[in-house]
Amino acid sequence: MWSKKAAAVAGGAIFLTLAGLIRLNYLFISAGMVMLTFVVLSSFLDVWMPNVKIRRETSSDNIFEDGDMNVRFIVKNKGLGIGFVEIYDQLPPQARITKGSNYTLLYMRPWQEVSFEYSLKLPLRGHYHLGPVKLRVKDAFDLFYNEKSEESLHSFSVFPQIEVLEEQIIKSRAPKLLSGAMPLNVIGAGTEFYSLREFVPGDSLRSVNWKALAKKGKMMVNETVREDVMDVILLVDAREVSAVGGGRDTPLEMSCRAAATYAKQLLDERNNVALMIYGDTVDRVDLDRGEHHLFKILTSLSSAKPQGNLKLEIVLKDTLPYIPSGSPIILFSSLDDDHTISEAFTNTISRGYTITTVSPSSLDFEERMKRIPAQPLLIARIERDNLISEIRSFGMQVGDWKSDEAVNTALQGG
């Protein structure tokens, strides 16, 4: 294939020759002829161009936000040709290269194998792919080239960033006794010793501590630590309004990071966790536990896109029948543009559920971008404070989460 440069040089050479003929300028004719000869001879170089095969290897299939992915290319010349090879790996626009380059220019000798690598970072959760790889085999002078797009796609997900939480997030009022349950440090049916107390009618004789009876002369029974697991529902607001701000600083991005962090801790504590993301529809990941389930939740969070405008009342009315009675619900929402919030909370609490709210403040983003004048911003702040106070008045915990704060502090002071 002719490059622009080849066309320009050949065009210039032909023009020189013709101009030489018109003006009877021998110098022009011979200079044009030399340039034309150079171009024509260069076209023969592709006879010896290398036959290249490429292979891409990556350090991991999925990464977390701001995590590094190393990409390695192995390029092999499978023939006797010699020449220049340009390789360009197409990246998602959000990707940032931290080391090396996704473009390289190589001079390939016969049967030579060369590798090059680069590292990239993706600051935003989502599903991405690397590739296709653009491959260009060309002569030394960039006059003629053969181009090919290798459909070598590598799909991967970028999961929301997970922070380590210092405290237990939530305690259920409806624990379930299951195998592999964890001690909750409250008295209850379990195997781990907690304290001694006096025997009361109804206590099982198997719980009597006979050594304590011999020592104190009265019937004493062992109390054990209660072991349980909970069914926790994570409810993420992915309505269109949750995209206020930009980049990582949007309520949805913050909600996803918080939901991922909470899910990780809850699953580490062997609880059952379900995820519901609402926007234009409700996407669910059903109750389950374990590492594999965390992967499902993270994948689902990576897919969350701001769209639709489903109100919380409708979402809860629709989903509550499927949520085990008394299970705690953690809502991640900026609480913007939803007049049904009070009613939704009232209905849910009256059915015996508890809702803990983690609310990233979208007003901080608006203030930073200076899109709203001071007066309306002040009014919006007052309205938000009123709504949070109202929810707190129901006895529910609400975390007013500022954008520059860690997930750890989201529920502090709530």
Add this chain to the structure above:
Amino acid sequence: MEEIEVKKSRIPNLKEVFNYKDFFGDYPLIFLIKIISSVALVYVITEFYNYHNPMDSLITKKVNDFNDPDDLSFIPNSKIFILWGFIAGFVLYIFTLFKGKYKFLILFLTIILVGQYISDPALDWKIGDHVIPGKVGEEGAEKWTWKPIKILYDDKKGSEIRINEAYNKSMNLIFGSIPFLGGYGIWKRKGWAIAASVGLAIIIGFLYTPNSCLENYDSSYCGYETESEVKTWEEYLAGGVFIGMGLVIYIELAYAAIKYENYAEQFKPAGLDASLLTDAQKKGVSRTLMTLFVSYLVNLGVMLFITFIVAQGVININDYLSTTDGRIQDSIELNGPYGIVFTSLIFFMLLGFIRMFIGADYQTDEN
């Protein structure tokens, strides 16, 4: 403990004034390529003007037509304008390296200096005592006598000469625009400037008419005596081969400097400079650049040698056919420009025919 206030120095840091890193670059090899391509540019242009005397150019005639008919001060000298044209392009590049207010300051100073240079003779006035006839004495006096007055002498003519000189120099820049654009393009890494310099060379060459100066002006002005000094067509052909080769070297090296610099750019962290690369990374890039450039130079050298042989071959074949007795010589006028073009077209047609068979279309294997 008392806090010590660190006062910021009033002398600005060199980095804040001048982007010297752009000049030297991060890799000495690229700096070297720029120097070689600059030398190639100056060589090509010098050779070009050896065969295209600017005195015989239509541009010279037009400038003289525009000037006063008695004023033949416009004498374009390739020895001067090539060097100064290149220096002007290089200085323009250096000017672009200055930052913010310093760039403005230099522009301002340049305008002031040019203004001062032109107006200096006119402003350099002197006062002298003179006497003129006048009526001296009380009001209504009738008697005429010599009256002393002060006169301001200024040198307007001197300024006019300087204006004319500046005009002629700027007209010289038309011829010097080839090295000007080339020099700027090489150092500033502007492909369009390099292409424009080649384009201008073609246009200026097109406007060249042999001996047109002698037809219009004296030989003392033109700098050559008779038309016999005009080169023979064999000399032109040989010169053309060298100019063509020089053009190819200039274009190739200038674009190589841009290409390899862009390649090295890829390794810099986004939006930052190469100082953040580790020594090992820098050495790695340098090594790769060296490998690529050496391979490139070998390719260029071999290709230029073959091109030279083939081009000479075509000319010699044409010469042989046109001077050998026989039907070919009699049938068309081979011993002339049309003959050379005809011979070379046949040659390129043959090459194209061979290319059809041995130039297999390249296909990379799917994997």
